Amino acid sequence: MIFKKILNLNFFLIFVILILITIGTAALYSAGEGSFSPWAEKHIIRFGVLFFLMIIIALIDIKFIFKYSYPLFFLCLILLFSVEIIGIFGKGAERWIRIFGISVQPSEIIKVAIILALAKYFHNLRFDTIGKIYHIIIPAFFILVPFVLVLLQPDLGTAISIFLLGVMILFIAGIRIWKFVLGVIISLSSFPFLWGLIKPYQQKRFLSFLNPELDPLGQGYQLIQSKIALGSGGLAGKGFLEGTQSYLEYIPEKQTDFIFTLIGEEFGFIGTMFLLFLFGLLITICFYISIKSYHIFGRIICLGVACNIFIYVILNMAMVTGLLPVVGIPLPLISYGGTAMLSVMVSFGLLLNVCIYYNVKKINQ
Amino acid sequence: MSYFDRKKQLTVLNRRTFFIYLSKLIIFSIVGWRLFNIQVTNSGKYRTLSKNNQINIEILYPLRGEIRDRKEQVIATNIKVFDLYVIPEKTSDLSLTLNNLSKFIDLNFKQKREIIQLSKKIKKFEKIKIIENLDWKTLELIEVNKNYLTGLELIQDFQRVYPESQYFSHILGYVNQPSKKDLRLPYILKMPKLNIGQQGLEKSFNENLIGKAGNREIEVNSLGRTIREISKQMSTKGENITLTFDIGLQKYLHKQLSNHRAGSIVVIDIVSGDILSMASVPTYDSNKIIKKPNYEYWQELLNNPLSPLTDRSIQGLYSPGSTFKMIVAIAALKHNIINSKNNFSCNGKISFGDRLFHCWKTKGHGKMNLEQAIQESCDVFFYELSIKVGIDKIAEVAKDFGLGQIYPINIDNQKKGIVPSKKWKKEVYNKKWYGGETLITAIGQGYLLATPLQMAVMTARIASGGKKILPSIIKSSEEKKFDIMKKYSNGIKIVQKAMFKVVNEKKGTANQSKSNDFQFSGKTGTSQVRKISMVERESEDFRNIEIEWKNRDHALFVGYMPSNKPQYSISVVIEHGGSGASTAAPIARDVFNYINKTNIT
Structure with a gap:
């Protein structure tokens, strides 16, 4: 039984993940000036542990996941709240919470929970009622509450990505186009309000994005240096372990x-x-698995992960290429950092899960 | 959900899935185009910027903490010097610069090759030290010929100096470049070029003395010229350390020792355990070791048969000779084997087993009690006594009084010495203990070995009435509390009385060194270096001063002052100095006299 399930896994996806983690480890090895410590070593150990978690999630019955999608979301929301409250009573901004001795960032985890909650919501929805106004309010709740909490932390990058993720899922699920147009108008008009909500250093970041050369040693510094690093690499690069910009500690x-x-x-x-x-390949695989799925729940999970x-x-x-302001978002499987990897690996677990249970008929039983 | 409804939903879903997939590909393409723009089209521009715009991180080395004596007078500090560096990146040709440089300073082929090899391993803008502590003449020559010497840089640095190096070298040690093993020490992790203590207190207190590194981020242009400083974090100077030593006394001890080829004196404050002074000759000069090149000086030190690098105070192992008799006496008194009135008779020799054991006084001392036996240092009395006490009880007392152990203080390389016992001999030689060996041990000969520091501690413990005094080298304001060994109290009283008589009564062996200004107590010792033959013993003058230096006896004296309220203990060892009474005791008296006249604490 289990063996059959394992055979159903998408091995091409696992292969791509392995290539990416190898590149990530090599880059961290180079960042550690040709040493496995302090980053590369931990990176690969974390991956090893989370790989197991991914397989376990892949094998759990999808009905079980479906059943607990909402409770999971609220659990994550409580975690996010508690970080917020610790942040208020403690000193300074807090993004981390310790669970069983491991520091996790609930703002990363909640992305997966949002995907699951929205997938379940739209799976249950009668499509002819999608135009009803309350069918926009509940999904909006799933998206906006975490968004505001994360924005208040303040973690602009993660907040934006939560918002974008939610909007994309709503779009895919079939919310009417004119509602998005309205949404954009509301967002733009609320910009002055948001500007007041974000912290001064974030305002500065935004301004420096508009003109990085203005303040080369301050906020724009990172951007210029990262462009120099990329540009000086040229077509074929300086070679493994030969980069100078990153070694010279230009790149924070x-x-x-x-x-x-x-x-x-x-x-x-x-x-x-x-x-x-x-x-791109990774995302294509997500879309491929999505199309294969018989049920809306699975489809939306795959598209959400994508x-x-x-x-x-x-x-x-x-x-890093200067198309957007510096907001602080890691590169999945490549950047050093535990929680982002946890979030991504759980996502892949769900993806593989859909891959196994793509033809389950009565998911809500 | 109706069939049509579901179909409609799937249609919308499919359409939108396709749409979003397409838009993702488009956005990916935009990023791809942007990367092409940066990495291919404008690569040249960024490459130039990368070369032009470099940031060097300079480690700012911390200043090493000072070491001071108990009166806060400096005995180890740092002075400004100039070091010569080469920066490979800034040279037009590294080997050309080095070749030109070798016209002005001593730079051999091997050194040049080492520098060139090193330049390949490190980042090209890093500095390589060529020579430390340039003298003014060379400094001037390099300044004048600057044009031929591209890439050279003179940098101000600090060098460790020891203003009183000839007196403190053994104690302080010296600093030098860290070895590969040292580089793993956490406190020098980021400072690979830092000189660290390699011997003595400089070594044992590295962690306190080193301090913390700072750093300076500077932006330099393509020529290597500093454009600006971006950030600077100052280094933190290491802690200063205040020792228990007294410079004046240390100098005085060396003055006393200067008449002798080799020996050691240790003076301890009995109340606090402070080592006030600890001198060992011959000595060396830490400053000469630090100043490079030092090869010749090293050779000189290593080839000296008297091994000046050895700190005799803690590493010299000597037979304590008759100074050990107090321990035997205390052991006998503790076990009630003898009281102060018991007499033994000495006729100059005693036979034990199939051997004859001699007293230093060939004719014998006649009838005497314990106090007289210490006062006149009668060997036969202690032979007899030791037979009754037994070696193991003697060994136990010896250890209680500080022999045969390394003190848990921050002085590296202390020698443990030997306190022989039956168990010890079994473990080390796997042989049975012979009765005759007890007799030899009783007069401080044979296997028994102790360092001058141990002897001074032993004396301090006797003088204090049995307090377990531990020596210290770091001055502390806390009052020291030492446990008192009550079991020895009675014995110590009798021994103290006897030690008083050694100096202050007519027949005492050190009576000639008596002082009129103050009263001190002590015990002489003369430890035999070679075996005395029967023929010599029969001739009246076998302790002739004319025998070859290396065959002469070691002269020892241990003592304390003032007799009634002991404050200072001393041990004097003069290698091949003749007799303790004639050579060591007068030194002890003079040192006590100096202490008495000078304000130490």
Whole structure:
């Protein structure tokens, strides 16, 4: 039984994941100046542990996942709240919470919970009633409450990605187009309000994005340096372990959000394109599994995961290439950091789960 | 859900899935195009920027903490010097620069090759040290010929100096470049080029003395010129350390020792355990070791048969000779084997087993009690006594009084010495203990070995009435509390009385060194270096001063002052100095005299 299920796994997806984690480990090895410590070693250990978790999630009965989608969402919301409350009573901004001795960032985990909650909601929905106004209110609740909580932390990058993720799922699920147009208008008009809500350093980041050369040693510094790193890599790169920009400590957080610049510097345009191609492949596989699924629940999970990965990749790459402001988003499977990897690996677990249970008929029983 | 409804939903879903997939591909393409733009089209521009715009991180090395004596007078500090560096990146040709440089300074082929090899391993803008502590003449030559010497840089640095190095070298040790093993120490992790303590207190207190590194981020242009400083975090100087030593006394001890080829004196404050002074000759000069090149000086030190690198105070192992008799006496008194009135008779020798054991006084001392036996240092009395006490009880007391152990204080390389016992001999030689060996041990000869520091501690413990005094080298304001060994109280009283008589009564062996200004107590010792033959013993003057230096006896004296309220204990060892009474005791008196006249604490 289990063996048959395992055979149903999408091995091509696992293969792509393994290539990406290898690239990530190599980049972190280089970032550690040719050493497995402090990052590469931990990166690969975390992956090993989370790989098991992924397989376990893949094998759980999809009916079980369906049943507990809402409770899971509320559990994550409570975690997010508690971080908020610790943040208020403790000192300074807090994004982390310790569970069983492991620091996790509930704002990353909740992305998966949002995908599940929305998938369940739209699965249960009678399609002819989708135009009813309360069918926009409940999904909006699933998206906006976490969004506001994360924005208040303040974690602009994650907040934006939660918002985008939600909007994309709503679009896929079939919400009317004019509602999106209205949404954009509301968002734009609420911008002055949001501007007051975000912290001064984030305002500064936004301004420096508009004109990075204005303040080369301050906020725009990272951006200029990351462009120099990418650009000096050229077509073929400087070679593995040969990057100078990242070694000279120009690139702050070179092991997390800016790891892509290191790859760009050492492996050049060919390297960055290959990475972009791998992520494209990953997303394509998500769409493939989605189309295969007989049930809406599975479809929306796959598309949600695809959007989640897409948002990570695009925000990160757009950030380091100067297309978007520096918001602080990691590159999945490549950047160093436990919670993002946890979130991504759980997503892949769900993806594989749909892959196994794609033809379950009565999912809500 | 009706069939049509579901179909409609799937249609919408499919359409929108396709749409979103397409838009994702488009956005990916935009990022791809952007990357092409940066990495291919504009690569040249960014490559130039990458070269032009470099940031160097300079480690700012911390200043090493100072070491001071008990009166806060400096005995180890740092002075400004200039070091010569080469920065491979800034040279037009590294080997050309080095070749030109070798016209001005001593730089051999091997050194040049080492520098060139090193330059390949490190980042090209990093500095390589060529020579430390340039003298003014060379400094001037390099300044004048700057044009031929591209890539050279003179950098101000600090060098460790020891203002009183000839007196403190053994104690302080010296600093040097860390070895590969040292580099793993956590506190020098980020400072690979930092000189660290390699011997003595400099070594044992590295962690306190080193301090914390700072750093300076500077932006430099393609020529290597600093454009600006981005950030600077100052280094933190290491802690200063205040020792229990007294410079004046240390100098005085060395003055006393200067008349002798080799020996050691240790002075301890009995109340606090502070080591006030600890001198060992011959000595070396830490400053000469630090100043490079030091090869010749090293050779000189290593080839000296008297091994000046050895700190005799803690590493010199000597037979304590008659100074050990107090321990035998205390052991006998503790076990009630003897009281102060019991007499033994000495006729110059005693036979035990199939051997004859001699007293230093060939004719014998006649009838005497314990106090007289210590006062006149009668060997036969202690032979007899030791037979009754037995080696193991003697060994136990010896250990209680600080012999045969390494003190848990921050002085590295202390020698443990030997306190022989039946068990010890079994373990080390796997042989049975012979009765005759007890007799030899009783007069401080044979296997028994102790360092001058141990002897000074032993004396301090006797003088304090049996307090378990531990020596210390770091001055502390806390009052020290030492446990008192009550079991020895009675014995110590008698021994103290006897030690008083050694110096202050007519027949005492150190009576000639008596002082009129103060009263001190003590015990002489003369430890035999070679076996005395029967023929020599029969001739009246076998302790002739004219025998070859290396065959002469070691002269020892241990003592304390003032007799009535002991404050200072001393041990004096003069290698091959002749007799303890004639050589060591006068030194002890002079040192006590100095302490008495000078304000130490």
